[in-house]
Amino acid sequence: MTAADTAADAWQRWTEARTAYASAVHGPLALTGTHWLGPEPEEIPGLPGEWWAEGGLxxxxxxxxxxxxxxxxxxVLEGEAALRPDTDPAPDRATHGDRRLVPIEREGELALRVFDPAAPARAVFAGIDVFPYAPEWAVPAVFTPFADGGRAVTVPNADGRDRPLEVAGQIAFTLAGETHTLTVSGSDGSRLSGVIADLTSGHETYRFRFITLPAPDAEGRTVLDLNRAYLPPCAFADHFVCPFPPPGNRLPLSVEAGERHVVTG
Structure with missing residues (x-):
């Protein structure tokens, strides 16, 4: 078996795992609402009880x-309870029948997400359209951290609001004989991640995609495999909050690799 065969087989397993993740009972296709909460008890449409935000809970x-x-x-619950959001090391969740209720925190604001296995998006999901695997889209890259150790850049989000995106540095790589750079997040021996777009974005592919790279070695060396460019959660449900690419992360070429669109049928 050649190295290319091994990489292609691993990519095939990755695509299958992505499809299983998307179609899971409480996966991204099951999200039917993100409800932002204020300090006063209020009803959430379609849910019993009263919900509010207090003291970070x-x-x-x-x-x-x-x-x-x-x-x-x-x-079943009788009375009041406090749920820690997803940003807590030990988050809490609640259930109502088959629905999973997930508290989240974003920039100090609290919300409740409702994941419903009976969501219409799950019923019509027919897979994820992907480009065929091509080894030339996996290239060496070198990570250079920012001198200040990281910074926050403000980017639009899928819900129409601007939010800070924490970034750690840039990767440099060569595609089709041209050198490019992308701003990425992650450091301290962890994997790197980026939000990217290219000339296919918005027509041949979703309007932007995510990418994950292995943790760089001591010299900053890693691998950018665009065969594994993947759809953000907001490609599966409108109720997710996804950051758009930061400035400079739109590649001036067509990346015909990775995930393209959600398929329905």
């Missing part, structure tokens, strides 16, 4: 007849 008040449970608990 999502709080809820419920009666036993509401059928709300803290995830992992057998007994």
């Amino acid at each position: 999502v709080r809820l008040g419920a009666k036993s007849a509401d059928g709300l449970r803290l995830e992992g608990e057998v007994e």
Whole structure:
């Protein structure tokens, strides 16, 4: 078996895992709403109980007849409970029937996400359209951290708001004889990640894509494999908050590699 065959086989397993992730019972296609919460108890459409934000926690008040449970608990909730958001090292979740209720925190604001296995998007999902694997789209790259150790750049998000995106440095690489750079996040021995666009974005592919690179070695060396450019969560459901590419991360060429679109049928 050649190295190219091995890489292609690994890529095929990756594409299958991505499809399984997207179509999972509580995967991204199941997201039916992200509800931002204020300090006063309020009702969320289609959900029982009352919900509000207080002290960095999502709080809820419920009666036993509401059928709300803290995830992992057998007994239904009677009274009030506080849920830690996804940014906490030990986050909490709740359930209502088959639905999973996930508290999130973004820039100090709290919201509740509702994942419903009966979401229409799950019912019509027919897969993820991908370009065929091509080894020439996997190239060496060198990571150079920013001298200040990282910074935040403000970028638009899929929900129409601008938010800071933490970035750590740039990768440099060569495609088709031309040198390019991309701004990426991640450092301290961790994997790198980036938000990118190219000349296919918005027509042949989704309007932007994500990419993950192996942790760079001591000399900053890593690999950029654009065969694994993947769709952001907001390609599966409109209720996700996804950052757009930072300045300079639109490649001036057509990257005919990686995931293209969600397929419905």
